[in-house]
Amino acid sequence: MQKRASRCLFPPATLLLVWVLVLLAALAGCGVPSADGPADTYFLPFDRVARVTDQVDGAIVFFVDGVNPFIFQEMLDAGQLPAIRKYFVDRGLYAPRTVVNIPSVTLANETSVMTGQFPGHHGITGINWFDRNRLVWRNYETISQKNHLDTDHRAATLYEQFPDRTTFSLFLQAHRGSTHFFENWTSAGPPFFFGWFEFVDRLTLYRLNEVIDTAVVRREFPAITVVYLLAPDFRAYGLGVESDVYRKALVHTDRQIGRVLGDIERAGLIDKITLALVSDHSLCEVTQHFPIHDFLKQRVGLDIADKTLWEKTSFQDRRDYYERFSTVLYGSGDCYWALCLRKPVDGADGKSAFAAWPVRPDASDMADYPTCDGSRVNLMATLVEEEAVDAVAYAVGPEVVRLVRKGGEVEFRQPGGRGAGISYHRIAGDDPLGWQGHVPAAMLDGSAHSPEEWLAATVATEFPGLPAQLVAYFRARRAGDLAVFAAPGWDFRTQNRAGHGGLRPADMLVPMLLAGPGVPRGTVNVAQTVDLVPTLLYLLGRPIPADLDGRVLPEVKNR
Numbered sequence: 001m002q003k004r005a006s007r008c009l010f011p012p013a014t015l016l017l018v019w020v021l022v023l024l025a026a027l028a029g030c031g032v033p034s035a036d037g038p039a040d041t042y043f044l045p046f047d048r049v050a051r052v053t054d055q056v057d058g059a060i061v062f063f064v065d066g067v068n069p070f071i072f073q074e075m076l077d078a079g080q081l082p083a084i085r086k087y088f089v090d091r092g093l094y095a096p097r098t099v100v101n102i103p104s105v106t107l108a109n110e111t112s113v114m115t116g117q118f119p120g121h122h123g124i125t126g127i128n129w130f131d132r133n134r135l136v137w138r139n140y141e142t143i144s145q146k147n148h149l150d151t152d153h154r155a156a157t158l159y160e161q162f163p164d165r166t167t168f169s170l171f172l173q174a175h176r177g178s179t180h181f182f183e184n185w186t187s188a189g190p191p192f193f194f195g196w197f198e199f200v201d202r203l204t205l206y207r208l209n210e211v212i213d214t215a216v217v218r219r220e221f222p223a224i225t226v227v228y229l230l231a232p233d234f235r236a237y238g239l240g241v242e243s244d245v246y247r248k249a250l251v252h253t254d255r256q257i258g259r260v261l262g263d264i265e266r267a268g269l270i271d272k273i274t275l276a277l278v279s280d281h282s283l284c285e286v287t288q289h290f291p292i293h294d295f296l297k298q299r300v301g302l303d304i305a306d307k308t309l310w311e312k313t314s315f316q317d318r319r320d321y322y323e324r325f326s327t328v329l330y331g332s333g334d335c336y337w338a339l340c341l342r343k344p345v346d347g348a349d350g351k352s353a354f355a356a357w358p359v360r361p362d363a364s365d366m367a368d369y370p371t372c373d374g375s376r377v378n379l380m381a382t383l384v385e386e387e388a389v390d391a392v393a394y395a396v397g398p399e400v401v402r403l404v405r406k407g408g409e410v411e412f413r414q415p416g417g418r419g420a421g422i423s424y425h426r427i428a429g430d431d432p433l434g435w436q437g438h439v440p441a442a443m444l445d446g447s448a449h450s451p452e453e454w455l456a457a458t459v460a461t462e463f464p465g466l467p468a469q470l471v472a473y474f475r476a477r478r479a480g481d482l483a484v485f486a487a488p489g490w491d492f493r494t495q496n497r498a499g500h501g502g503l504r505p506a507d508m509l510v511p512m513l514l515a516g517p518g519v520p521r522g523t524v525n526v527a528q529t530v531d532l533v534p535t536l537l538y539l540l541g542r543p544i545p546a547d548l549d550g551r552v553l554p555e556v557k558n559r
């Protein structure tokens with residue numbers, strides 16, 4: 001009799017790993033409340049804190065990844081997010097159109113939310129980036145590099161504003177200065193591997209038990225506790241923001257947050273603790289893909305380095321490799337990609353040569369850039385001609401940035417530097433940004449206006465908060481020489497159903513909510529996520545550093 005062929009889907013070593021992950025996932029689940037438990041309790045004993053101390057002047061921040069503000073508002077109006085309405089909207093401030101930061105990608109914005117600074121000022125310009133001076137290609141999505149995030153910038157974090165107090169970061173990667181960081185790798189890694197994203201979030205919330213234990217031992221509530229929840233973001237990638245699965249993830253998030261806050265309310269602490277809910281970016285629906293790497297390498301003919309070398313490789317080996325190429329390309333969030341380019345110079349043999357990597361090309365170089373076959377190409381024009389490309393940004397000098405679109409080109413100037421007035425200049429086209437009739441005419445005549453004025457004038461347009469943020473982006477040494485942003489409905493990869501990183505409202509706007517002592521009830525029409533740090537510092541009685549891009553929300557300061 002012939003032997004039946006094995007139907008095993010995995011080789012023995014892989015099968016063993018799978019079983020180990022299953023076992024770890026099962027062990028991790030011990031004690032974690034189920035998704036459909038009682039709506040008003042997560043079985044967290046916050047009453048233990050109330051019994052040992054009256055000092056509960058602290059904040060809990062629910063950091064929910066990837067919340068689309070339009071779907072959020074629709075669900076809120078339909079009564080599908082009852083806990084958020086009860087504990088936030090009905091008790092405090094709701095900013096339905098809060099502007100995130102360029103580029104609108106996770107780790108750049110995590111760092112911005114936790115420092116109160118734009119990415120161009122703290123220097124984390126994406127989930128990955130290339131440092132042309134050190135020749136390091138950073139990728140925070142790898143296990144080996146992800147915790148380099150906190151050492152790759154020097155901006156003070158919210159945690160570091162409380163050196164005398166206990167602070168917690170539950171699963172948030174931007175955690176420098178927290179006295180307790182729960183990475184959840186052992187416990188949450190296996191369920192994340194299997195795509196059990198809602199379970200990962202419940203596990204993260206379950207770690208609040210340890211926050212309670214510490215508060216009881218120290219007889220003091222932590223100054224800052226940040227809880228990172230990821231399910232909505234990852235569900236959107238798989239099936240899109242218009243899918244029922246994405247909405248169910250938001251319902252799940254609302255329910256679990258409501259259960260936690262139910263325990264806090266039952267302990268008599270709900271009016272003593274400052275509560276915040278914020279997101280890092282929105283998500284747009286993606287229906288078409290444009291593999292930008294293949295386009296630039298195969299059709300345009302750029303000589304692109306594909307290896308992603310970092311400090312694990314010696315500097316000499318990194319230099320030997322990257323000096324063989326003219327271009328490094330990296331992308332984050334699928335809708336934002338950056339090109340780092342070497343400056344072309346005249347070669348001794350009459351052929352194109354390139355300066356060392358630290359020397360940036362200027363605008364004229366990029367408008368006449370050499371390709372592998374010896375021809376020249378206007379990179380900005382070539383990119384923006386593609387249907388998938390919404391805009392291309394580049395610097396033309398210190399504090400001067402241009403944005404090219406199919407309808408023309410604009411320039412922003414901020415000669416006084418950070419915080420100073422910004423002027424708008426139309427270089428080509430009639431109305432490249434569609435701002436005529438939406439932005440006051442006096443702001444489009446070349447006169448300078450403050451970043452705050454530009455934010456208020458543009459928050460309801462197709463390019464919210466653009467001027468100050470775009471100029472700031474190009475101050476970072478890790479900024480690309482060209483920043484490329486996808487058109488609505490497109491991304492620059494091949495697989496996801498949702499994306500972010502672009503300049504439009506579906507990428508750049510999120511809800512932000514605050515409640516608790518000193519927070520009035522109302523709606524905030526103009527806000528940025530970088531406003532969260534100074535507002536929390538104000539509410540908790542701490543000094544506000546002068547180097548923040550955010551401000552205390554006027555609705556709080558002037559109450």
